[in-house]
Amino acid sequence: xxxxxxxxxxxxxxxxxxxxxxxxxxxxxxxxxxxxxxxxxxxxxxxxxxxxxxxxxxxxxxxxxxxxxxxxxxxxxxxxxxxxxxxxxxxxxxxxxxxxxxxxxxxxxxxxxxxxxxxxxxxxxxxxxxxxxxxxxxxxxxxxxxxxxxxxxxxxxxxxxxxxxxxxxxxxxxxxxxxxxxxxxxxxxxxxxxxxxxxxxxxxxxxxxxxxxxxxxxxxxxxxxxxxxxxxxxxxxxxxxxxxxxxxxxxxxxxxxxxxxxxxxxxxxxxxxxxxxxxxxxxxxxxxxxxxxxxxxxxxxxxxxxxxxxxxxxxxxxxxxxxxxxxxxxxxxxxxxxxxxxxxxxxxxxxxxxxxxxxxxxxxxxxxxxxxxxxxxxxxxxxxxxxxxxxxxxxxxxxxxxxxxxxxxxxxxxxxxxxxxxxxxxxxxxxxxxxxxxxxxxxxxxxxxxxxxxxxxxxxxxxxxxxxxxxxxxxxxxxxxxxxxxxxxxxxxxxxxxxxxxxxxxxxxxxxxxxxxxxxxxxxxxxxxxxxxxxxxxxxxxxxxxxxxxxxxxxxxxxxxxxxxxxxxxxxxxxxxxxxxxxxxxxxxxxxxxxxxxx
Numbered sequence: 001x002x003x004x005x006x007x008x009x010x011x012x013x014x015x016x017x018x019x020x021x022x023x024x025x026x027x028x029x030x031x032x033x034x035x036x037x038x039x040x041x042x043x044x045x046x047x048x049x050x051x052x053x054x055x056x057x058x059x060x061x062x063x064x065x066x067x068x069x070x071x072x073x074x075x076x077x078x079x080x081x082x083x084x085x086x087x088x089x090x091x092x093x094x095x096x097x098x099x100x101x102x103x104x105x106x107x108x109x110x111x112x113x114x115x116x117x118x119x120x121x122x123x124x125x126x127x128x129x130x131x132x133x134x135x136x137x138x139x140x141x142x143x144x145x146x147x148x149x150x151x152x153x154x155x156x157x158x159x160x161x162x163x164x165x166x167x168x169x170x171x172x173x174x175x176x177x178x179x180x181x182x183x184x185x186x187x188x189x190x191x192x193x194x195x196x197x198x199x200x201x202x203x204x205x206x207x208x209x210x211x212x213x214x215x216x217x218x219x220x221x222x223x224x225x226x227x228x229x230x231x232x233x234x235x236x237x238x239x240x241x242x243x244x245x246x247x248x249x250x251x252x253x254x255x256x257x258x259x260x261x262x263x264x265x266x267x268x269x270x271x272x273x274x275x276x277x278x279x280x281x282x283x284x285x286x287x288x289x290x291x292x293x294x295x296x297x298x299x300x301x302x303x304x305x306x307x308x309x310x311x312x313x314x315x316x317x318x319x320x321x322x323x324x325x326x327x328x329x330x331x332x333x334x335x336x337x338x339x340x341x342x343x344x345x346x347x348x349x350x351x352x353x354x355x356x357x358x359x360x361x362x363x364x365x366x367x368x369x370x371x372x373x374x375x376x377x378x379x380x381x382x383x384x385x386x387x388x389x390x391x392x393x394x395x396x397x398x399x400x401x402x403x404x405x406x407x408x409x410x411x412x413x414x415x416x417x418x419x420x421x422x423x424x425x426x427x428x429x430x431x432x433x434x435x436x437x438x439x440x441x442x443x444x445x446x447x448x449x450x451x452x453x454x455x456x457x458x459x460x461x462x463x464x465x466x467x468x469x470x471x472x473x474x475x476x477x478x479x480x481x482x483x484x485x486x487x488x489x490x491x492x493x494x495x496x497x498x499x500x501x502x503x504x505x506x507x508x509x510x511x512x513x514x515x516x517x518x519x520x521x522x523x524x525x526x527x528x529x530x531x532x533x534x535x536x537x538x539x540x541x542x543x544x545x546x547x548x549x550x551x552x553x554x555x556x557x558x559x560x561x562x563x564x565x566x567x568x569x570x571x572x573x574x575x576x577x578x579x580x581x582x583x584x585x586x587x588x589x590x591x592x593x594x595x596x597x598x599x
Contacts, residue, residue, distance in 0.1 A: 161186020415475025
């Protein structure tokens with residue numbers, strides 16, 4: 001929805017323009033009109049709290065980031081807001097706005113990322129490294145014990161709007177930690193993009209943004225900035241997203257970020273209206289939908305098995321860009337079902353100037369075709385290679401589709417042995433589950449196999465296929481992009497579902513292999529299942545889980561316990577993960593049976 005406050009002459013009485021209507025006409029005035037005011041003289045009273053502020057700092061790697069914290073005075077808890085300054089930095093005038101947000105009843109954390117890097121005000125170039133400082137601030141804010149919400153809202157202006165956009169999308173915070181996005185005349189395009197794109201394009205992250213969005217601009221905003229903002233909001237609305245744009249008459253770029261010497265009465269009115277409107281918007285999403293999501297928790301039971309994010313596609317969810325040139329269609333956290341068409345692992349691909357490399361052939365012929373159809377919407381470059389993360393059904397059963405397209409399929413020699421021995425049984429299981437969706441699927445062998453390492457040079461991109469040692473399944477490989485510091489880990493790494501252990505899984509060896517995996521220094525990890533993340537997160541839910549479970553089972557064995565006692569070991573730190581209800585006891589049993597021979 002785009003809201004336009006019609007201009008009106010400023011009367012000597014200095015009343016706010018009472019003839020404001022929505023752009024679509026007076027009939028669409030519910031967003032601002034109040035019958036209680038018109039009929040009964042009642043005016044809504046905004047929340048007003050005395051505010052206390054304190055300067056603090058937090059570490060992001062070797063960087064010490066100063067930050068202003070503003071909150072209502074007293075002992076209460078309040079919803080969390082991350083305030084990100086724009087090009088002017090976190091100066092005194094911007095700090096006033098931080099306090100105004102806090103006075104509406106929020107705990108506000110405002111990092112000063114320019115001061116952290118000794119950058120002056122109004123920089124032209126955008127430093128992508130600073131995005132990591134803003135991302136780290138989310139964790140700092142949500143770790144506070146004086147917040148009442150389990151999520152935060154992002155609040156920003158100018159370039160701060162681009163930083164927060166990247167935090168929500170590139171850093172994948174919008175699904176779990178962020179409830180909404182609010183910004184004043186934000187930069188919704190990469191500040192380093194070529195000039196024509198600054199005017200006629202918009203950031204690709206807009207296509208990925210799913211958060212409720214509220215944006216404020218003035219009617220006298222610069223054309224090149226206004227055009228990008230209006231286009232971005234329209235794109236989100238066309239995609240069925242909750243995106244609202246409020247345009248104030250007589251207001252330029254300033255609101256209350258402009259100095260008193262040039263600020264107008266219209267600026268002041270817009271400033272007061274916008275901060276109150278933003279407060280209502282954030283409170284609704286932090287105290288309403290956010291709590292409902294938290295109560296619902298991760299998908300389990302029927303919802304876990306029957307969910308589908310892309311009902312018009314065989315894919316469970318459509319591909320999204322993780323970093324420039326690397327995409328992934330994130331699968332369901334459930335096992336393969338009819339509803340998710342067997343798309344319960346990540347189907348990733350790397351686009352280069354000479355072609356595309358795909359990780360995983362998919363669970364069946366039609367799923368592979370659906371992925372290929374989406375790739376062709378994104379690029380006209382041909383698919384040159386398909387790589388199998390291992391020999392499991394959802395990695396390899398779609399191989400015959402790709403071979404029909406003339407694309408060679410690559411696998412580790414151990415995965416090829418698994419396919420040779422088990423593929424027909426896996427095909428029968430898939431056909432029984434997928435029914436008519438299994439049409440066209442046939443068992444085929446990989447075209448190319450390797451043992452330890454295979455390097456592919458494609459379009460100037462070095463792509464390394466690595467078998468680092470024993471891990472989840474025979475023939476597990478990772479795809480490593482050293483120049484991008486990105487790892488497509490396959491089943492080497494888990495984090496959003498409990499990892500499953502099989503009879504052939506050597507947990508001790510997996511932990512040892514992890515050291516080699518970690519030494520590569522990946523900054524972004526696309527796991528076999530779940531959203532892209534970082535090494536710290538996958539370490540916590542993969543290596544640390546294996547170490548934890550082995551320690552617990554080791555105690556059972558040392559105390560002379562039996563298999564039944566192993567089933568009952570405490571796995572509570574990991575029981576919040578989807579599939580834990582099905583896998584926890586089975587995993588404990590597998591570890592017990594393997595560790596018996598170690599003692």
